[in-house]
Amino acid sequence: MLFEAVSLAVLVLLIIKASQRPRNFPPGPRGVPILGYLPFLSNGEPVYRTMKKLAKTYGPVAGFYVGPNQPFISVVGPQAVKEALHNDDLNGRPSNSVILARTFGEKLGVAFTDGEFWREQRRFTMRQLREMGFGKSSIEYQTMEEIRDLIDEIKNQGKSNEDYIVDFKGIFVVSVVNILWAIVGGERFQRSDAKFKRLLEDIDLFFRVGNPVRANVPVPVFLLQMFPRLRSYFGVESDMFEPLQTFIKETVEQHERSRSVEADIPRDFIDAYLDEVKQQSVKNSSTTFTYKQLVATVQDLITGGSETTTNAIGFTLLYLIHYPQVQRKMQEELDQVCGTALPSLALRASLPYTDAVLMEVQRMNTIAPVTAPHRAMKDTQLLGYTIPKGSILSINIDSVLNDTDTWKDPHCFRPERHLNVDMTKIVKNENHIPFGVGKRMCLGEPLTRNSYFLFTSSLVKTFEFSAVPGQPLPTLEPVVGFTSAYDGFKAVAKPRSTLTQAL
Ligand code: HEM
């Protein structure tokens, strides 16, 4: 009897609390008691679209609750998005059992940590990656090796039938992961490696089942244990990460074994990190550099980098199939500037149209329509509203890249918009932010800038891409999850006659 009475009282209090909003909280829908707006989110609709609808009703900063005490802020449109991303008090990341499940139940890595821990780890990671050759010629060389392998794969598949039809599902991710893996310190995988395939499928699954709002609901661990199906509802299966983590751990162990003298220059990211772990462990008991943190960081780099880059490449081919005149123009520029050779970073400045095409694809199809979730580290302001400490923010990049005031005709695929009048130079609009901005901006941007360019320009130089004869054009609609993926498609990839030299 007492138990029931107490339960009822708690319930009533929760309902009362759920219907209260802090002072100056952004306007937004109330939803239902206790669950808040959660039940109304994303029944099949991508969250970034729900957010845009909310913005139409409530304005660029809309607030609601998911669950009884979790404020959630939807941020839409250039002004609100940039203000939010430049506000360092909004630079935190949420932490809950779903996110923690990725990294051994602890808050580790660079993508989902915050505060001083994150700053220190992010700084170290970026510095090492820069030194390891993000953008250096050794990485360019390795990237071109992967590209040649990919070109062979496409040619071989095309040769197997009269029409040069190639299946583009899952074809790029192998090359992309190999490059990331080479930078952190792993060995190259073969396309046919079954273990590797399984690993890639797990990563893909994580991104596809992911729902950016649900994944942020603070679900207690015991609930996940009691109802295993909740895990997939909320978008995380921790088992997904085990094969990848095992791979990383094995690679780290190999590094420890094969490293000869102490004074050796680090060969790659893992070596550099292990050196730091060793140094810190003798002099500093409060160090953030640990073996586990190394594994989590490498996992963040591989998972953060593989899906995104792969889909950027896939969407570029799709857009060029839809816009053959753009493809032709790009090929003319590439032929003129590169002759019979494949493109290189040194020639990039002479390839403004090619660069503009890539920028336009990234604008039209935002690979990451919303940023990874941000968290308010303390009470702060956004467009004059109060954002309470602990709020989770979903920040909509897509609304900036598709903003009518900025782009005038955002729905038109028009690479020229990124060029100056005589079409000789890129003009960067400050609202072209596919990687976000501010201190949380994508850590892989310098690498992607180069690898995405080398991949797509080499492919377009080598092949003429078109739809399979007699079939409709493959869809430009993304498959949404945490990121927007291209739907697996088949297309014709006919080797171009200008490129007759041996690769
Ligand atoms: C087309 C390719 C890519 C796109 C569009 C992209 C986009 C983004 C975006 C929008 C964010 C979130 C920013 C925020 O939360 O405010 C992000 C974060 C991140 N990205 Fe990328 N990314 C790409 C490639 C990569 C690559 C190749 C890597 C790895 C080498 C990478 C690693 C990361 C990491 C580690 C974070 C978290 C950074 C942090 O929280 O401090 N990304 N990316």
Ligand SMILES: *[C@@H]1O[C@H](CO)[C@@H](O)[C@H](O)[C@H]1NC(C)=O
């Ligand atoms: C000790 O570790 C903490 C946390 O990682 C760091 O902030 C501090 O700079 C380190 N001290 C030294 C002497 O390296």
Ligand SMILES: *[C@@H]1O[C@H](CO)[C@@H](O)[C@H](O)[C@H]1NC(C)=O
């Ligand atoms: C971009 O905006 C246009 C209208 O300005 C709209 O028709 C289109 O659906 C939007 N695209 C996306 C991906 O939201």
